[in-house]
Amino acid sequence: MPNIIKPLVFNVIAECKTSKARASKMILPHGPVDTPVFMPVGTQGTLKGMLPEKLNEMGLQIMLANTYHLGTKPGPEILKKAGGLHKFMNWDRNLLTDSGGFQMVSLLKLAEINEQGVKFQSLNKEKGEVMLTPEHSIEIQNAIGADIIMQLDDVIKTTSPDKSRIEESVYRTTRWLDRCIEAHSNPDTQNIFPIVQGTLYEDLRIISAHDLTKRNLNGFAIGGLSGGESKDDFWKIVHLCTDLLPKNKPRYLMGVGFATDLVVCSALGVDMFDCVFPTRTARFGCALTMTGQLNLKKTKYAKDFKPIDKDCWCSTCKNYTRAYLSGIVTDLPIASTLLTEHNVAFQMRLMQKIRDSICEGKFPEFVQAFMLGVHPDKCYPTWIIDSLMAVNITLL
Amino acid sequence: MKFHILTLNRRAPRLGVLKDVEDRPNVQIETPVALLHTQGGHIPHVTHEVFKLVSNEPQILQISLVSMHCFQETMEYYHGGISEFIGSKDSLTCLTLHDPSNITKQGHHVKDKIPIWTKHGKVLYNSEMYMNIVEHFKPDMYYLLSDGDTNKTSPQKRISKAVENTISFSKQCLERHKKSQLLKNKFVMAPIAGGYCVKARDKCIEALLKEGDVFSGFLIDGLHNNGPEVEFLPFAEVKGVVNYVVKKLPDEKLISVQGCWNPLNVIKLVQLGIDVFDTSYCRILTERSSALTFNIEENEDEENYEINLRDSKFSEDFNPIFDVCKCLACTKYSKAYIHHLLTVQELLAPVLIMIHNIHHYLRFFKKIRECIGNNTLERLEEQISNQYKKHHDKILNKNEDEYRNGFSSGNESEELL
Ligand SMILES: [Zn+2]
Ligand SMILES: [Zn+2]
Numbered sequence: 009m010p011n012i013i014k015p016l017v018f019n020v021i022a023e024c025k026t027s028k029a030r031a032s033k034m035i036l037p038h039g040p041v042d043t044p045v046f047m048p049v050g051t052q053g054t055l056k057g058m059l060p061e062k063l064n065e066m067g068l069q070i071m072l073a074n075t076y077h078l079g080t081k082p083g084p085e086i087l088k089k090a091g092g093l094h095k096f097m098n099w100d101r102n103l104l105t106d107s108g109g110f111q112m113v114s115l116l117k118l119a120e121i122n123e124q125g126v127k128f129q130s131l132n133k134e135k136g137e138v139m140l141t142p143e144h145s146i147e148i149q150n151a152i153g154a155d156i157i158m159q160l161d162d163v164i165k166t167t168s169p170d171k172s173r174i175e176e177s178v179y180r181t182t183r184w185l186d187r188c189i190e191a192h193s194n195p196d197t198q199n200i201f202p203i204v205q206g207t208l209y210e211d212l213r214i215i216s217a218h219d220l221t222k223r224n225l226n227g228f229a230i231g232g233l234s235g236g237e238s239k240d241d242f243w244k245i246v247h248l249c250t251d252l253l254p255k256n257k258p259r260y261l262m263g264v265g266f267a268t269d270l271v272v273c274s275a276l277g278v279d280m281f282d283c284v285f286p287t288r289t290a291r292f293g294c295a296l297t298m299t300g301q302l303n304l305k306k307t308k309y310a311k312d313f314k315p316i317d318k319d320c321w322c323s324t325c326k327n328y329t330r331a332y333l334s335g336i337v338t339d340l341p342i343a344s345t346l347l348t349e350h351n352v353a354f355q356m357r358l359m360q361k362i363r364d365s366i367c368e369g370k371f372p373e374f375v376q377a378f379m380l381g382v383h384p385d386k387c388y389p390t391w392i393i394d395s396l397m398a399v400n401i402t403l404l
Numbered sequence: 405m406k407f408h409i410l411t412l413n414r415r416a417p418r419l420g421v422l423k424d425v426e427d428r429p430n431v432q433i434e435t436p437v438a439l440l441h442t443q444g445g446h447i448p449h450v451t452h453e454v455f456k457l458v459s460n461e462p463q464i465l466q467i468s469l470v471s472m473h474c475f476q477e478t479m480e481y482y483h484g485g486i487s488e489f490i491g492s493k494d495s496l497t498c499l500t501l502h503d504p505s506n507i508t509k510q511g512h513h514v515k516d517k518i519p520i521w522t523k524h525g526k527v528l529y530n531s532e533m534y535m536n537i538v539e540h541f542k543p544d545m546y547y548l549l550s551d552g553d554t555n556k557t558s559p560q561k562r563i564s565k566a567v568e569n570t571i572s573f574s575k576q577c578l579e580r581h582k583k584s585q586l587l588k589n590k591f592v593m594a595p596i597a598g599g600y601c602v603k604a605r606d607k608c609i610e611a612l613l614k615e616g617d618v619f620s621g622f623l624i625d626g627l628h629n630n631g632p633e634v635e636f637l638p639f640a641e642v643k644g645v646v647n648y649v650v651k652k653l654p655d656e657k658l659i660s661v662q663g664c665w666n667p668l669n670v671i672k673l674v675q676l677g678i679d680v681f682d683t684s685y686c687r688i689l690t691e692r693s694s695a696l697t698f699n700i701e702e703n704e705d706e707e708n709y710e711i712n713l714r715d716s717k718f719s720e721d722f723n724p725i726f727d728v729c730k731c732l733a734c735t736k737y738s739k740a741y742i743h744h745l746l747t748v749q750e751l752l753a754p755v756l757i758m759i760h761n762i763h764h765y766l767r768f769f770k771k772i773r774e775c776i777g778n779n780t781l782e783r784l785e786e787q788i789s790n791q792y793k794k795h796h797d798k799i800l801n802k803n804e805d806e807y808r809n810g811f812s813s814g815n816e817s818e819e820l821l
Contacts, residue, residue, distance in 0.1 A: 053744070057751030059454060061732070082744045086720055090740065098736045311481045323453045327491035331482070335474045336444045339523055341751055342451055 015155065016199045016226035018258050024371040027399035028250060028277030031366040034258055036155040037197050038094065038102040041069045043258060043279040044362050046265060046355040047104060048287055052077050053097045055352070056287050057345035060099040066322070066353060069101055070155070072282045075148050076108035076115075076140075084151035092153030103154035104282070106262075107145045110231075113163045121162060123180065142187040146200075150193050158229060159188040161203040166235035168207060178212050181205045182219045189223065201260060203231035204249055208241045217252035227258040230278070234263040243272060243395035250277035267296065267358055271378050272392060274362050275371070275399050286355050290347035293337040296354040299381045302330070304347070309334035322353035372401045380404050405496075405544055405591045407435075407620055407658045407679075414655045416677030417776045422464075422658070425496065425544060426589045431462045435658070436674050436776075438769050439466035439498055440762070441505060441684040444474075445490025447762065448505075448687045449754040452492040457732050458763050464496040464545070466662075466682045468503040469537060470520045473527055476537060485542035499538060499546035500623075501529075504662045505684035507631030510553055513565070518551055518573070531576035538577075539586050545621075548581075549573040550595030552625035556641055563599040566626055570597035571611045578615055593621040593660065596653075600645050609652050621658030621680070624649050632688045634663040639672050650677040664688050667698060667768055668792045671785045674772055681769075686761035690754050693746055695725045696764040698791050700771045704728055709795035711739075713757065718743040731763035 017035040024030065034041045048055055051074045055063065063071070073093060082096075090096035093103060112119045112126050119128040125141035142160040149157040161184065162177035185202045192200055202220040206212030220228065230249045233242055246261060253259050258279040264270070265283020273281070286296060293305040295316045302309070302316060315325040316333070324333070324346045337343045365374035375396060379388060380403070388403055396403065405426065410419040420435040440447055440455075440463050447455060447465075467486055475489070482489055487497045501520060502508045512519045517528040534549040551569035554562060574594055581587050594612045598604030612619070627642055628634050650659060660680030661673060670681055689696060693714045697706045706726060711718075713725075724734035725742070733742075733756040745753035775781040 052748045052750050053741075054750045054752040057449075057755055059457075059732075059752070059755070061457065061736070062453070077748070081748055082719065082740070086740065086744075089720060090722060090738070096738070096741055096744075098741075310478050313482060327452065329489070331478050332445070332475075332489055332491065335478065336446075339474075340444045340446060340448075341754075342444075342446050342449060345751060345755075346451060 014226070015195075015197055016258075018227070018256065020256070022367045022369075024275070024366050025369065026372045027275040027375075027396075027401055029275050029362070029366050029371050029399075030277065030279070031363045032258070032279060034279075036070070036102045036199070038100060038155050039069060041102060042359075042363055044270070044274045044359055045070060045280055046270060046286075046359050047072045047280065047282040048352050048355065049074070049282055049284045050097075051284075052081070053093055056290065056348040057341065058348055058352075060097060062349065063099075063352070064101065066349075066356065068352065068356065070104060071099070071102075072104045072106070073152065073154065074108070074111060075105045075145060075152065076111035078105075078152055079108060079148040084148045087151045087153075092151070094153060102156070103152070104156040105149050105152050105154040105158065107158040107160040108140055108148065109145065109160045110163050110262075112140060123183075125160065142184040143191040146188050146191040146193075150198065153194070154198065156199045156201055156227065157192075159185045159200060159202050161205055161231055164205070164207060164232065166207050166232055166237045171209065171212075174205075174207050174209060175212055178205050178216045179219075181216065185220060185223060189225075199226045201225065201227045201229045203229045203262070204253070205232050207232050208237060208245060210245070210248055213245060213248055214252060217249060221252075221254060225257075227260060227280075228253045229260040229262055231262050233261070234283075239389070239391035240394070243276065243391055243398075246273055246276050246278065247395065247398055265355070267298070268379075268382060268392065270355075270358060271362065271375055272395050275375060275396060275401060286351040287348050290351045291344045293343070293347065294351075295333075295347055296351050298358070298378070299384075304330060304334045304337045306334070316350055317354070320350060320353055320357065322350045324350040324353075375401050376404045405589075405620070407591075407656070409656065411776065416650065417674045417781055418677065418679070419773055419776050420658070420679055422591075428496075431496070433462055433464060433496070434773055435679040436769060436772055437464070437680055438765060439464045439680065439682040440495075441466050441503075441682045441687060442490075443468070443471045443503060443505075443687075445472065445486070445492070447683070447758065449690065449751075449758045450762065452490075452495075454755065454759070455762075458759055459766060462494075462496065464498050465490075465492060466504075467497050467499050467541070467543060469499065469501050469529070469534070470503050470506075470522055472537075472541075473520065473522045474524075479537070479540040482540070487543075496545070497541070497543040499541055499543040500662065501534075501547065501549065502552070502630055502662075503684075504630045504634075504682055505632075505664060505687040507633070508553070508629045510629055513551075513553070513569075516572070518549060518569070531573050531580070534573075535577055535580040535584075538590075539584060542586060543590065545591035545593065547593045547595055547623050548577040550597055550623070550625050552595065552597060553629065554597065554599030554626040555628050556600055558599045560601065563601050563604045563626075566597045566599065567604045567608045570595055570608060570625070574612055574615075578618060581618065591620045591658075592618055593623050593658065594619045595623045595625040596649055597626045599626050600641075602645065602648050605645065605649050606652070609649065613654075616654065619657060621660060622653055623660050623662065624678075625662075627661065628663055630663060632664060635666050635685065635688065637665075637669070639669050642669075643672070643676070646673065646678070647676050666792065667765075667788055668785070670768075671772065671781065671788065674776070675781065675785075683762055683765055686758060686765050689761055690758045693753070693757065695757050696761050697726050698768075698788055700764070700768055701728075702787065709791045713739060713742050713753075714746050716743075725757075725760050726764070729760065729764065731760050733757070733760040733763075
């Protein structure tokens, strides 16, 4: 075969000697991605009023877009004519798209899943019944052209009590993966990631991971978490899944993005994260810092002439005071763009600290200092103590 | 800051320059100029960082008190000036009372006070409160407090009252100004009130010229009550009074008007001798999802005066808004993408449209200055006039309300997340 370059190269650069954390470089068709990485969500092919030029300047290497939304508007035909989403939105770095399945099940109450796919009532005027099949999801994702695309999976509520239905979803997800691989028309430029399912059942997670890893793909996702389960259940499943998945491939934990969760799950060996939280919370006037959140709507900031975070390199912190941001936060749409910029920068800064400390062999010390910053009274939630203990990190 | 006239023709149309700015010896701003209209200290939708991608030339931000009232108390405790506070310390600032892009509610007058309409309701300002703000904001230029609540239909009684108020506000403000060390070198502009009554204008001018030395410029106020309506003000209505006032004022002073004037009227006002405008017109276009596409250079051949990007005919149009435009929106983004952003109500849509509109409007002002320099302003007027009239006829045939509110897109998207 002439000149086929693998669309994903993953090299682990450094491993933490204490925990399962690792720092890696992943090369995708639109450039490198340093992991562990957080991917902000640009649902409709745009990120809360931010210019891609600006995101580029900030050093963002990958963002997420939603297949369900883009498949509805502007639709695959226009995206194809535009030459894919990268060109359409003027973003020449990496993109990841979800399968659209999760959005349907969570957004559309009438969605119904059978072996063929996800059946739902169209949002269009005609209100006809539409079926999202694995093939259809991949077809849209091929039109979007993201560097990493996700298989359509059989999504079950994490807290569902029906084990036989969950078991069915595990096997069905594997069957759908094979249909996705079969339908995938750009394997040289787009990586398809399978999704490990099985909610909180360890035996089902083992079956799922075992079956999926048999397909020789370039990376794997852990799905079905971050859906209302307890934190005690959550970390144990992440811990299990990272043990089950191959060491030489990236592991993507879907829908996780709170600072504490990012630190813990990096320690458990996760490489990629995404979440709408940092950008969505910006819209409500909330700015993220290493020690917690500031709600700039509060009047107490009216005479506070400090930046949101003096250690932040973002242009919002360089140019604006809390007092100014607080005064415009409810009135100007621009305020949510300024706070989004800070929150995206915050997530990037946190991930940078995680990567740097792994590379310098000081990750456990970083975790200790971070947790102490968030909980200065040392009243750590037990799930944090337990999860970190499981990877040999004890808190101060 | 000082104003110098550059052309031999000292009256109209003329070229000038604002220079010798305190602490900024290298800054020069050529006139006729459009101040950058802001709300809450920002060009609507465009952050100061993004604006740097649109233009690196020095600019004057038009700061309206009405949109900054919420910072009244904050600024008492802040040590810097308003340009630093809003995050644009390299810009010059000009403080004004009302936001020219929004209609100013008429009436509600109280003795010795002027009502402004903030987002949180009516607030009454007297000269002292106003001058407190001026001292705390420390703008490079500012207008004295005025009563500009007049328009073509105002009764004589309202006009007389407006003049009376403006004269007394101006006197009070001026007293404070003269005593203030902080404001010593600031560029002060006096408001001329009096609606469409020449006698009333005379009275106002006469009273203010007694203090003529302190003023570096004038504002012809009271022509309208701001807002999108100004776009459609027939020039014939304003011509007489503007011409009259300009001729009465000393020719070495800067003369400004405010409001969403369409480009054709801007040229006509320049021809009468107006030096200073603002970019509020760009905001009202952007709010109706329209981009300016009138031709500025003779070799440009766009058919339409403006285009509404909500129009579904753009859904597969991968060309830029304006082919020859060098702005960030036109060099990197397509009409199809902006149309998509509009249909899904994303914040980036007005950002990109505004970037283009401001860029286009500033380019238009540059062209005006070039045309004054080489005596071709009439040719520019004719060129824009043809395109504007065609456009105006077209919209007169349509329902004007529909036009102003933007096209209904027919497929409004539900907010999903
Ligand atoms: Zn910041
Ligand atoms: Zn442009």
